[in-house]
Amino acid sequence: MTPMAETVTLSDTTSSLLTSLDPLLRTWLPRQRWFAGKGRPVTGFTAVAVTELLRPDGRLGLYHLLLRVHQPSAPGAPPHPGDCYQLLIGVREALPPRLAPALIGHVEEGPLAGRTVYEALYDARPAEVLLEALRTQARVGGLRFERDPQQEIRTGLVARMMTAEQSNSSVVYGDTFILKLLRRVVPGVNPDLEIPLALARAGCPRVPAPTAWLHADVDTDAYVLAVLQPYVSGAADGWDLALRELAKGEDFTAEARALGRATAEVHTALARALPTVTLGHTQLQSLVDGMKERLTEAVQAVPALRPYERGLCSAYEALADLAAEGRTWTAQRVHGDLHLGQCLRSPAGEWSLIDFEGEPARPLAERRMPQPPVRDIAGMLRSFDYAAHSANVPDPDWAHACRAAYCSGYAEVTGLDPRTDPVLLRAYETDKAVYEVVYEARHRPDWLPVPLSAIRRLAASDPT
Numbered sequence: 001m002t003p004m005a006e007t008v009t010l011s012d013t014t015s016s017l018l019t020s021l022d023p024l025l026r027t028w029l030p031r032q033r034w035f036a037g038k039g040r041p042v043t044g045f046t047a048v049a050v051t052e053l054l055r056p057d058g059r060l061g062l063y064h065l066l067l068r069v070h071q072p073s074a075p076g077a078p079p080h081p082g083d084c085y086q087l088l089i090g091v092r093e094a095l096p097p098r099l100a101p102a103l104i105g106h107v108e109e110g111p112l113a114g115r116t117v118y119e120a121l122y123d124a125r126p127a128e129v130l131l132e133a134l135r136t137q138a139r140v141g142g143l144r145f146e147r148d149p150q151q152e153i154r155t156g157l158v159a160r161m162m163t164a165e166q167s168n169s170s171v172v173y174g175d176t177f178i179l180k181l182l183r184r185v186v187p188g189v190n191p192d193l194e195i196p197l198a199l200a201r202a203g204c205p206r207v208p209a210p211t212a213w214l215h216a217d218v219d220t221d222a223y224v225l226a227v228l229q230p231y232v233s234g235a236a237d238g239w240d241l242a243l244r245e246l247a248k249g250e251d252f253t254a255e256a257r258a259l260g261r262a263t264a265e266v267h268t269a270l271a272r273a274l275p276t277v278t279l280g281h282t283q284l285q286s287l288v289d290g291m292k293e294r295l296t297e298a299v300q301a302v303p304a305l306r307p308y309e310r311g312l313c314s315a316y317e318a319l320a321d322l323a324a325e326g327r328t329w330t331a332q333r334v335h336g337d338l339h340l341g342q343c344l345r346s347p348a349g350e351w352s353l354i355d356f357e358g359e360p361a362r363p364l365a366e367r368r369m370p371q372p373p374v375r376d377i378a379g380m381l382r383s384f385d386y387a388a389h390s391a392n393v394p395d396p397d398w399a400h401a402c403r404a405a406y407c408s409g410y411a412e413v414t415g416l417d418p419r420t421d422p423v424l425l426r427a428y429e430t431d432k433a434v435y436e437v438v439y440e441a442r443h444r445p446d447w448l449p450v451p452l453s454a455i456r457r458l459a460a461s462d463p464t
């Protein structure tokens, strides 16, 4: 392996590097699934940090970039400095055919003129450089590669990029580890590292324990950029399993019940490991205000929601009324974006939960706030509904049975059946369905009818 370059932030070549990459990235970036600013033109870039990981004087170069992407603000939104993205740019004389899908473009001027730049994660060698840096706890420029000293990282593991549609990007090493590189990054504690670390310390086996992680220090800001964790080899995710069973007309309630139990175990461990708070009238009112605000924004973004706005709002008002009568709820750290795709079943039949990033579009501070655990439960209930409504022949009875089994499983562990608090549950399911409408409109417009069918039911106060 080519040794990692000594350091460094390339103050003198940074601007010419960026100038030469600029026209290529303007075309390539908006086409990436993980690019959150789709629909608005990219007007320029600023380097937050550029670090040379492999000097491109040999056959292969590798740059780590934190890049602020300038775009006009969304209509009605306040001016925004632009999102910061993490990129790994490979540099070669020419790309071998196997790397054709990774092409970013051919550089015409500047220090890399005549070279080809590409998405380096597709390429085993640069990806292996990252694993080696984590293994050896390297420091390169502002990049801090760290690891849990109790877990071994073997050398010689071969890297392959995951090609699934994701909000971030992941590389699998052998069948042993998976490295998730966060794409849109903000400074501060990231729940995708914070929560699994807390659960590992609490001895909760339902979440793979982080093995290593990457930070970047930029001025006084610290960013979490990547997390390495054990790979659950041969696992199937809950979404694929559910669709498979649905297609065969098979019952999925035993798995739904097991998922309810797994969620409850994670919630119980999180309530012990991290702070909990009691939500009284004032706190609940501000949660409800947040839900209403999201609904208003969603209606602006997706006008198809407008006919249901009143009905949906009544779900939030019913919750505010309960709080005004003096009801209180306990809030704790939760998953924040739980759905069937975030649940992995090992070949031995054990369920794990992954991806504690929360809803990627929400501010970090909001994603780290304690919330009623029903938020995750609502996410899973929505997911059973999603599966049933994306099947060739929608099967609402299948969704109904899974939702019931999931709640029963949850109650078996915690003693609390979420269905005994229907007002809270409806408000959270509504909030999630509204989020999904915006998510689908932005990322997968063909899927919009799925959450919209739930919106119609929720607005008429019949979530099933």
Ligand SMILES: Nc1ncnc2c1ncn2[C@@H]1O[C@H](COP(=O)(O)OP(=O)(O)O)[C@@H](O)[C@H]1O
Binding pocket: 162, 164, 166, 167, 168, 169, 170, 178, 180, 208, 229, 230, 231, 232, 233, 235, 237, 341, 342, 344, 354, 355, 356, 357
């Ligand atoms: N520990 C793991 N073992 C096996 N597969 C995993 C593991 N963690 C993630 N995956 C796979 O990687 C995919 C993406 O991971 P996820 O954390 O959800 O990333 P994203 O935030 O980009 O959606 C998952 O859907 C799952 O298939």
Ligand SMILES: O=P(O)(O)O[C@H]1O[C@H](CO)[C@@H](O[C@H]2O[C@H](CO)[C@@H](O)[C@H](O)[C@H]2O)[C@H](O)[C@H]1O
Binding pocket: 166, 167, 168, 239, 337, 339, 340, 341, 355, 359, 360, 379, 382, 383, 384, 386, 387, 436, 439
């Ligand atoms: O997995 P991510 O953290 O990137 O979550 C985002 O993408 C999900 C889709 O991949 C999206 O989930 C929605 O679609 C799922 C089926 O593909 C379904 O199971 C979920 O219930 C539904 O919410 C998720 O909302 C989004 O944040």
